[in-house]
Amino acid sequence: MPAAAFFVSLLSLTCALALPTQSTGIAIPIHKRIPPNTSPGVANIPSLRAQINKLTGKYATTLAAYKANTGQAYPIAASSTRNTTKRATSGGLMLTDAREELWFGTVSVGTPPRQYTIDFDTGSSDLFIPASSCMNCGSHTHYNPRLVSTSKYLGKTFQLVYGDGSTTSGELYSDTVTVAGLTATDQTLGAATSYSTSFETGPADGLMGLAFPSLSTYPASPFFNTLVSQKKVSAGVFSFFLAESGSELYLGGSNQARYKGPISWNTVTERGYWEIPLDSIQVDGETVVSGLQSIIDSGTTLIVGDDANVAAFYQAIPGSQDLSSIVGPGFYGFPCSSALSVSFTFGGKPFAINQQFFNLGSISEGSGTCVGALVAQDFGFWIAGDVFMRNVYSIFDFDNSRVGFAALA
Template sequence: MLAFGFGFIVLSAAASPLQNSGQFRAGSFVKKINRSFRQGSPVANKTEALRIFDPTYANQELRGILVKYEQASQFLRGIGLSPALDIPSYYLSSNASNAVIGVAVNDDTIPSPINPNASIPPVYKTVSTAIQPLKDEMSGTLDVLYYGPIEIGTPAQTLTVDVDTGSADLWVPVNCPNCDNRVFDVTSSSTYTSSRSKFKVTYGEGQVSGTISTDVIAIGSLAVAAQSFGAVSYESDDFNDAPNDGLIGMAFGSIAQSKKPTFFENLIEAEKVAAPLFSVHLTRNQASGSEVCFGCYDATKTIGPIIWVPVKSKTYWSVPMDGISVSSAGSVQMNIVAAIDTGTTLIYVPDSIAAEFYAIIPGAKTATQYGPEFYTYPCSSKLAISFSFSGQSFSLNLFDFNLGRTAADSPDCVGGILSMGSGFPSDLAIIGDEFLKSWYSTYDYSNGARVGFSPSVNNQ
């Protein structure tokens, strides 16, 4: 997904409380998951020989990533941050409401996701969950962009946004004469308020600008009455070919350019969601089926329990990354931070780590014809690649790692782990959709903040 890239709401009747990571041993579970992973997909079996790598998109995303994360180094050191959200005590008590899918709120036997062993029944306030379906914009076999609808204004107007856990600003086009996508008509909303505060975000070679405004923003039954957002009056031409209209940032509001809380943080502050977490399911080569579960965890999208990894910095959804392994060939050890980013398609690591990683793979080499960030490896390689976050191992599907052959008759394929190049923090990796298609991810503001990974139904 481009760094600047961009659902209808339904409620499922399935009820599934979150489980505490202490209920199972992560180590033995990871081994079981790895065996169940299909290193390839039905798509791969039919098109693998025909997939030819086109560097255009990867180079475009690479430029965008460098700009998107240009402040990462200072953010991760605590510089230039807005105040962090304080979780309401309501979510921290043993009577916390349940994070389940659907309308099973009449069942007082469902345990709390925060304290699943609590014997006291949950307390039900005016809380809810909502599932936002996402569309998958594809380019060949590459899943480029996941986006879905939000409602804005009174009466509500529907626009589409990219759900991006790598940024924290919400923006939509408003009074934008050069915008080709749908535009929010502020004159038709009785609740719209504009300010004089300027808003500008730069993404690689493109940018959007306007003013900070407020209005009602809703996803399903979840609504914020006065949500701040960027009312964009100018978009560079880069955005006109995108299928989405705007973007909703789901990282911590501490890094928002607007200096305002995110949509989801305002829902937490108002105690409107069943639990202070959201979950994301991304499909592989399917136009529909992806979703964001606000305040909930959709067990129908997983084939195993959740493994929690602590967040290192309440800026990005950043987790400790300590290794990458390749089959039995070896591993690269490290002590860096990985940003889990639904708004990025590929995987990016510092120069030195990329060089060490590909040195483990027999026959791998730099692909200078595309740029210093790229590497190739023999297409016939039978690789089992895993990432280690906080000492726990998570597999990468080989179909997603393989970006295609360098030519129709070439034995070499381009790897989906790219080097970040000079000028990028040497202690930061960006983990995008290439990885997240194998793992249903949950982003929890409680428990000190943590990210949960459950094996996705994509892998069964």
């Protein structure tokens, strides 16, 4: 198939240099999984707690994979996080489960092809779907290698151990995987024989990681990297446009109809996560923290930072308060009536955060205190999830090891 740029259209999903001209893409519908709120305008506190637990486990897993693949600990990971990864490598990788907000769409696997709904995650690197032998995978579409002519058993197993004691585990195969008309052959994937509660009951059948190969727990080349090595795309670049409607994942470049103005480029600090410098954060035009490192993660809803700098951020907001005893450790609140002006500066360019994304809702019905989307957890780096990504067009460039942001069209 000729090398070309393709995009994946996401429905209900919410720099100074142009990329080469892209060809017309192929669109497939993708949706956003959103846990229901207790009532409109009220924060879903159990979901927020679960998201932090899941995030902690996810990074324990990928940090352990990085160390196993490179022979060294991830350079800027906090010592406490490194200790977690050591525990994670013994008897199965630790990962805490949650019914989190994630972006998902349809891919096909095998010959003849069968379609699966997959979460797209720039914070991890592996692909897994439920196996036909799975007894607790709910009503999901199952993968039966015996019915697929292109399937090959790799003689290896994988296991992810969740904080609630449940697991996602199974066997590794290689097969043909297609997204939006782009096909990777001999792609390593996990066929899960046991699923965690979240994947058992959630709308997505599995997950596809879009980070660097050094985070693979299998280890193996991630799907998009396989496309690049097999010359199925014209560029080792993919992009996200996250919005209330018409959103998309664009494989092979960027969709210039989705952004305007120059792209602010940021060099990747370490080829594992999509880690880049976060110059500074502003509240009401005043810089409150600066000199940070951040990971751009589509598989994370929240923005997460270290304790000291997150505390300094909220101190700049009149009436803010620590909500650790109400919502959970690291959460803060602010008056719902506040007209917040928050911006993140990458590559010398500030990007405003829309208040409707930063405000997660009041702590209870009728309360005047709202939960902020910036949460304190000491990973040793910051994590910018879709609360940030919804405000920009995000471009992930393997070819040049960089991440670009541009203003939305």
